[in-house]
Amino acid sequence: MAVAEQPDDHQGGGHLAGSHILLTGATGFLGQATLEKLLSSYPTTRVTLLIRPRGSQPGTSRLAGLLRKPVFERWREQVGEAEVERVVGERVTVIEGDLDATSSTDVVLPGDLDVVIHGASTVSFDPPIDEAFRNNVEGVASLCGALAGSGADPHVVHISTAYVAGVRKGVVNEAPLTHDVDWTVESAAAQAARAEVEAASRRPEVLRKAMATARGEHGKAGPQRVAQAAEEARREWVTKRLVDYGRMRAQSLGWPDVYTLTKALGERVAEQQWAEAGHRLSIVRPAIVESALRHPYPGWIDGFKMADPLIIAYGRGILPEFPGLPDSVLDLIPVDFVVNATLAVAATPPEPRSPAYFHIGSGARNPLPFRAMYENVHAYFHSHPMPDNERGHIQVPSWRFPGTSQVLRMLRTGERAVDLAERALLRMPASDRTRDWMGSVHRRQQELDVLRTYADLYLSYTQAEVIYDDSRTLALHQALAPKRRGAHGFDAGEIDWEHYLQGVHFPGVTAVMRSFSSRPRSRASVDPVALPARDDVAAVFDLEGTVVASNAVEHYLWARLASLPRSQWSGEVVDLIRSMPRYLRAERRDRGDFIRTFMRRYEGVDEAELRRLVDEVLSEAMLQRTMPEAVRRIRHHREAGHRTVLITGTIDVLVEPFASLFDEIVAGRMHSRDGVWTGYLATPPLVDEARAAWLGRYAESNGIDLSRSYAYGDSHSDRPWLEMVGNPQAVNPDAHLYRHAKRKHWRIHRWGEHTQGRLEALLDSVGTEVRR
Secondary structure, three states: OOOOOOOOOOOOOOOOOOOEEEEEOOOOHHHHHHHHHHHHHOOOOEEEEEEOOEOOEOHHHHHHHHOOOHHHHHHHHHHOHHHHHHHHHHHEEEEEOOOOOOOHHHOOOOOOOOEEEEOOOOOOOOOOHHHHHHHHOHHHHHHHHHHHHHOOOOEEEEEOOHHHHOOOEEEEOOOOOOOOOOHHHHHHHHHHHHHHHHHHHOOHHHHHHHHHHHHHHHHHHOHHHHHHHHHHHHHHHHHHHHHHHHHHHHHHHOOOOHHHHHHHHHHHHHHHHHHOOOOOEEEEEEOEEEOOOOOOOOOOOOOOOOOHHHHHHHHOOOOOOOOOOOOOEOOEEEHHHHHHHHHHHHOOOOOOOOOEEEEEOOOOOOOOEHHHHHHHHHHHHHHOOOEOHHHOEOOOOOOOOOOHHHHHHHHHHHHHHHHHHHHHHHOOOOOHHHHHHHHHHHHHHHHHHHHHHHHHHHHHHHOOEEEEOOHHHHHHHHOOOHHHHHHHOOOHHHOOHHHHHHHHHHHHHHHHHHHHHOOOOOOOOOOOOOOOOOOOOEEEEOOEOOOEOOOHHHHHHHHHHHOOOHHHHHHHHHHHHHHHHHHHHHHHHOHHHHHHHHHHHHOOOEHHHHHHHHHHHHHHHHHHOEOHHHHHHHHHHHHOOOEEEEEEEEEHHHHHHHHHHOOEEEEEOEEEEOOEEEEEEOOOOOOHHHHHHHHHHHHHHHOOOHHHOEEEEOOHHHHHHHOOOOEEEEEOOOHHHHHHHHHHOOEEEOOOOOOOOHHHHHHHHHHHHHHO
16 A cells, blocks of 8 residues: 655645646656655655657656666555555656657647656757757757646746856856857757758768778778778767867857756746746756765665766776866765755745746855865775776775876877877787787776766866855755654755765765676686577687688698698798788788789699698698687587588688588689689688678578677678677687777687697798708
8 A cells, every 4th residue: 555645744835745746857867766756755746757758668668667776666665566556557647758849749738737847858968069959958948838738837847957057166146047148049050050060071071081091990891891980980070070069169158068058048948938928937956966865765876977987987996187176166965855855846836937046056055175075985995995806906096186287188198109009009910919908908098088088078067166055945945844854855064975975875886886896707718608599590600710720821831831842841931921911911901802812822723632632631730720619619509509600711622621510611612624723713702791791691591590699700801790690709809800899898709829730840840941
């Protein structure tokens, strides 16, 4: 049964008992907390939620998923699991729709609303300018229009942010903003920016640069992959350009970013289109909203909020310094204080045409200097360090606050060094050492990206020299009946920062990271415990560098030297070495070019004689070069019922020793005349995109589910077909594939570290002959 309602005491002129409340943004952090509080503490209220469908998932399904989240656990226990569906059915209504300008005309709101709590918005600091205006400005206008069309006259509580005050110093009062920015003009310009930037992105000079970069990075993967990469680069260029439009326009008008600019203009829309039309409006301006102090339980948070990425990054040891001012105020406020204050505001409507403004923060009466925040986070991670897998624990740095210019100079130097190191490594041959180096460079790049992102986004907030007066909010808290203040109060002066930060907030935001970081780090070469048994799954393998620790050059040497007297070995090797620059140039251009060029060395080979050599002499050496880990993985796939497939550009004669390992082998073939090879391929080499096309047709013809299938490759040229499967695996990858696999979180294997075969002895002998 539902918990009996506690009496709603007088709250400064109003109460919410029996009210019908429209809540927007219910799926967000603050929206979840507000809905939970209404359900758990205001049992006679009715709540209508405006929820946007997501793909094929309707708004009602999103609500059902929402109610299973941790924030609602205690409420579900209160009402009893058997009663949840009934209570929700009686008290909660879902309207599917969006306040976006293109679809808001379809939203029909109830005519009996008493209160609207409008919390829907884009909360990213740096979205593209058109997106920010569409959600944070035009969304408010759409809500006002929908309310006017409904005939309702509710008290609208608009959730804004304290940072709408913009870049300034001193005390900011709880009052309307003073600016003359025309939101209609700015909104129109923001939407026009999208068309302008899209058009600019299609200019020849932009596309030419994108194509050149894509060709340099992805040329070996095939022309379609180059085109896809160029188009991805163009879209990224558009997004970055629109983000830059927003940031610079905001800063030119006196706001730190487009988020705060559009939230400020959203307030102006609400004032003009709702309050000035004769309705009641309150504007709530929270500061930095973080985890709950008390309700629904200490430390509850949904995702990482504004300060949390900095906390996590510091705990992981990747913020050696940060360009914040030690005496600036970091205005934090627990989410349950914001919810309580919002509902108290909702229950205390102002007079029509006289908007009320409320700052919900801590900076005015219980300030937390950035230095004190640092001291708390340093003390916490010193006592509770983050685990560093099997390497012990992470030692956090000590900040000296050297100043913004020095930290940013250090950042630029680090970025240049990482860029140079990556360029050098991408030109080096693949090896365990270069992959280790690339891994170190990748980790350093991630650290620098984190620092750059935080410096760009948070610099204005961690250097703020502004205090948000909260006199009106304090008066509202003091107007609560004394017995309600414990559960419904919001006096920021009561917060003990050391207890909240080290005892509540930091443990809450680091719990997931600790769980993840403390898992044993498995070696990349270890096989999985089990593979799912299915008969519609394929396991597709490349050969060279993936199954065998050899390549086309070695295969040629095996075959050629086995057919020559030892006295001629050195001459063959010298000729091969002289030709290597030409082969390397072909390899850099295109894998297919390399195969075509190199296979010309087989001109004049007697096919029958080569087959005899492979069968009688070379097969043992080739199998000895097979990597044990690859064999085990192939067998595991077979045991699971998966179809094992080998696709290689190596000619078919040389892969016959591996026939027993695979259900199907697809290899290259040489053109012959009267049993003698001409040096030309019989068919185009099956590499990069051609291999992907073959795999697509094979899957369709054989009922293979590629989304559940596996693919194993070692080269960046393998990327097109690796990306076709649900389980791509990089084996001993070259630098380009290693970088891509790390970015995409693919599984990376190191196989064949101890593989030995006949080649070493063969080459030792060749070296002796050459030295003679």
